Amino acid sequence: MLKKSKLFLATLMLGFSAFGTTFAQEEATQHAEAPAAAEAHHEEKGKLNIKEIIFGHISDAYDWHVMDINEHPVSMPLPVIIYHPEKGLNMFMSSNLEHGHVAHEGYQLVTEHFIHERKEAGATEEELAALESKTGKIISLDGAAIKDFSITKNVFSMLLSVTLLLVIMLTVANKYKKNGAMKAPSGLQNAIEPLITFVRDEVAKPNLGHKYMRFMPLLLTVFFFIWINNLLGLIPSGANFTGNIAATAALSLVSFIVILFSANKHFWGHLFNPPGVPLPAKILLVVIEIISLFIKPIALTIRLFANILAGHIIILSVISMIFIFGAMNQAAGWGFAPVSIAFSIFMFCLELLVAAIQAFIFTNLTAVFIGQAVEEGHHDAHEHGIDHAHSENELVL
Amino acid sequence: MGLITPALGLFVWTLVAFLIVLFILKKFAWKPILKTLNERETGIANSIASAEKVRLEMAEMQADNQRLLQEAREERSIMLKEAKDAKDKIINEAKEQAKAEANKIMEDARVQIELKKNAALTEVKNEIGNMAVAVAEKVLRKKLDAADSQADYIRMLAEEIKLN
Numbered sequence: 001m002l003k004k005s006k007l008f009l010a011t012l013m014l015g016f017s018a019f020g021t022t023f024a025q026e027e028a029t030q031h032a033e034a035p036a037a038a039e040a041h042h043e044e045k046g047k048l049n050i051k052e053i054i055f056g057h058i059s060d061a062y063d064w065h066v067m068d069i070n071e072h073p074v075s076m077p078l079p080v081i082i083y084h085p086e087k088g089l090n091m092f093m094s095s096n097l098e099h100g101h102v103a104h105e106g107y108q109l110v111t112e113h114f115i116h117e118r119k120e121a122g123a124t125e126e127e128l129a130a131l132e133s134k135t136g137k138i139i140s141l142d143g144a145a146i147k148d149f150s151i152t153k154n155v156f157s158m159l160l161s162v163t164l165l166l167v168i169m170l171t172v173a174n175k176y177k178k179n180g181a182m183k184a185p186s187g188l189q190n191a192i193e194p195l196i197t198f199v200r201d202e203v204a205k206p207n208l209g210h211k212y213m214r215f216m217p218l219l220l221t222v223f224f225f226i227w228i229n230n231l232l233g234l235i236p237s238g239a240n241f242t243g244n245i246a247a248t249a250a251l252s253l254v255s256f257i258v259i260l261f262s263a264n265k266h267f268w269g270h271l272f273n274p275p276g277v278p279l280p281a282k283i284l285l286v287v288i289e290i291i292s293l294f295i296k297p298i299a300l301t302i303r304l305f306a307n308i309l310a311g312h313i314i315i316l317s318v319i320s321m322i323f324i325f326g327a328m329n330q331a332a333g334w335g336f337a338p339v340s341i342a343f344s345i346f347m348f349c350l351e352l353l354v355a356a357i358q359a360f361i362f363t364n365l366t367a368v369f370i371g372q373a374v375e376e377g378h379h380d381a382h383e384h385g386i387d388h389a390h391s392e393n394e395l396v397l
Numbered sequence: 398m399g400l401i402t403p404a405l406g407l408f409v410w411t412l413v414a415f416l417i418v419l420f421i422l423k424k425f426a427w428k429p430i431l432k433t434l435n436e437r438e439t440g441i442a443n444s445i446a447s448a449e450k451v452r453l454e455m456a457e458m459q460a461d462n463q464r465l466l467q468e469a470r471e472e473r474s475i476m477l478k479e480a481k482d483a484k485d486k487i488i489n490e491a492k493e494q495a496k497a498e499a500n501k502i503m504e505d506a507r508v509q510i511e512l513k514k515n516a517a518l519t520e521v522k523n524e525i526g527n528m529a530v531a532v533a534e535k536v537l538r539k540k541l542d543a544a545d546s547q548a549d550y551i552r553m554l555a556e557e558i559k560l561n
Contacts, residue, residue, distance in 0.1 A: 059400065060407060081406075137404075148406045155410040162414050166421060173426040181436035196430060216431055217423035225415060246403035250411035254419075309400065 048327045054316045058240045058309060059136060061153045062094035062109065066237045078156050082107060083147040084140060094150070097138070106141050110134045154247065157239030161232045165224055168192070199223050203364050207371035215370055218258055222251065223363040230308060230355030234348065242358075243309035248301045255366040256297035263373035296369050300362060307358050311351040318344040526558055 056065070065075040077095035084090060087106075096104040100111030108114060115131050123131075131139075140146045151159075168188065175189045185193050199220055204212035229242045241247050269275075271289050274282055322340045326333020533551050 060404060148404070149409060150406055151410070152404075152407060154407050158411060158414055162418050165418065169422055169426040169430075173429050176430050176433040181433050182440050193434070197434065200431070200434075213431070217427040218419065220427050221415070221419045221422050225418060244404075244407060245401055246405075246407040247411045249403045250408045251415060253412065254415060 048323055050317075050320045050324060053320060054313060057316050058243060058312050060239075060244060061136070062097065062138070062150060064153050064156060064239075078151050078153065080107075080138065080150040081148075082138065082140075083149060085144055085146070103141055107138050107146075108141050109138050110136065153239045154241045154244055157232060158229060158241050158247070161228045161241070162225070164232075165228050169224070195223075196220060199363060203360070203367045207364070207367040208374065209371070211374055215258070215262070215367065218254075219363050219367055222255070222366060223359050226251065226304065226362055227356055227359035230359060231352075233308065233312070234351055234355060240309065240312050242304055243312050245301060245305045248305040251304070251362070252297035252300040255300060255362075255369065258366075259296070259369045259373050262370055264376070266376060267373045296365075300365055303365075304358050304362050307354060311347070311354055315344050315347045315351065318347060522558060526555065529554055529558060 062080055063075045063077045065073055067074050077093045080090075080092055080094050080097070082090045090105055090107070092104060097107070097109040100109035100114045110131055112135065115128060115135070118131060119128060138146070138148055138150070169192070172189045172192045175185075175187070179185075179189075200212070200216060203223075204216055204219055208215055226242060229247075232238055233240055233242055271293070272286055274285050274289070277285055318340050322333055322337045325336040533554070
């Protein structure tokens with residue numbers, strides 16, 4: 001029964017990923033065909049550039065742009081923190097950069113406008129290409145290799161959700177301490193408790209066996225951290241934190257380190273010296289095993305990032321269709337609005353589901369990988385035959 | 398491809414924030430919550446186990462009670478039976494005794510009556526003898542002629558009285 005539901009979830013996930021990818025691809029081809037048109041429209045003010053809008057929404061930024069009112073942007077500037085190898089740490093508000101129109105303390109925000117300016121000034125092709133790859137980032141005008149630790153939109157959004165998470169969980173924990181063990185849970189505690197027991201009974205216990213308690217704090221934190229960030233990312237004009245590869249890479253790195261440090265002798269023994277295999281095959285196996293060890297966190301990174309990003313792109317594309325049709329013909333835009341809204345409502349509901357499912361999958365796979373690393377020898381596997389088979393199945397997914 | 402090149406800043410901030418959150422939640426949230434959940438679960442399991450134990454004890458006690466009641470009932474019926482037997486015995490004994498007593502009294506009375514009757518008869522015989530003697534004397538005083546025949550006659554009379 002349990003296995004069936006896991007299988008179902010996995011299929012659902014695969015389905016979503018496939019769905020997401022096809023849409024992303026369509027989107028990509030659409031835009032691949034579009035650049036000429038986009039270029040042509042670029043100079044014309046008031047013309048629509050869907051690619052810019054969508055990428056503006058899903059990529060990180062130095063300020064939190066909420067909306068435009070009468071062509072006037074409503075946005076919150078955020079602190080920029082830059083480490084310069086010579087000048088040391090520099091901090092200033094992003095409003096000083098004026099969206100790339102001026103440099104501040106020798107730092108410049110690279111925008112298309114800035115690249116255009118450099119092109120006019122007669123910059124080389126290589127310089128322009130380098131600038132192109134840094135679009136949307138801050139560079140030092142003296143060409144130094146700076147490290148950018150700015151509180152960007154994503155960082156700020158993450159800090160908000162982390163605060164929210166801490167407030168919720170500490171409130172709940174206080175209630176547990178106050179009420180004691182033998183009182184029925186109520187309120188927020190009652191809402192959180194099933195999730196905690198879900199992670200414990202459906203994720204930790206089946207994969208980690210009797211050692212589950214050691215990894216519960218990590219699994220619970222990963223689950224709630226991802227989920228709350230996924231949910232906050234769905235709020236219109238919110239940040240796309242879990243749809244950013246840096247964020248998911250950091251989370252996977254934590255999982256990877258935990259996997260490596262919790263791995264026992266049995267795991268390393270099987271990795272570097274698989275028993276009962278002839279030597280040539282053994283060399284091949286060791287190589288494959290080492291590659292698969294590193295693929296695990298990479299898969300975790302990409303799965304979460306791609307799923308969330310794809311969802312955001314779909315919703316934005318669907319909404320943008322109103323304006324694409326509107327640009328062709330105002331009546332068409334109005335006419336398409338209900339279809340577009342209906343479809344985006346559907347996508348929002350789906351994304352709400354995906355937010356929870358992806359948090360669950362990330363947590364579950366982390367538990368599966370840790371489970372493989374801490375698994376005892378085969379005598380143990382026979383003792384807990386079901387658990388063993390279970391984690392083997394998870395690996396296949 | 399800005400989307401798939403991780404930005405160092407966000408990476409570091411995420412790592413730092415996540416580790417801090419992990420540390421704080423581990424210490425102040427997950428530990429107490431998991432501990433309490435565990436306590437509650439063991440508490441509930443214990444309660445259920447003890448409830449089951451109490452239920453079994455109750456059933457045992459009820460069975461005991463039933464058994465005691467049954468025993469008491471049996472004892473009562475035995476006692477009742479014994480009492481009834483004793484009663485019957487006493488009544489029978491009393492009846493026997495009374496009968497014997499009555500018989501004895503009757504016998505005594507009969508003997509007494511016999512004795513009295515005999516005494517009375519003797520007295521009556523004597524009285525009659527005396528009266529006969531007196532009568533004979535009177536007769537004799539008047540007619541003292543044939544003295545011998547007279548005497549025989551008297552003797553005959555006296556014997557007659559004795560035979561009676």
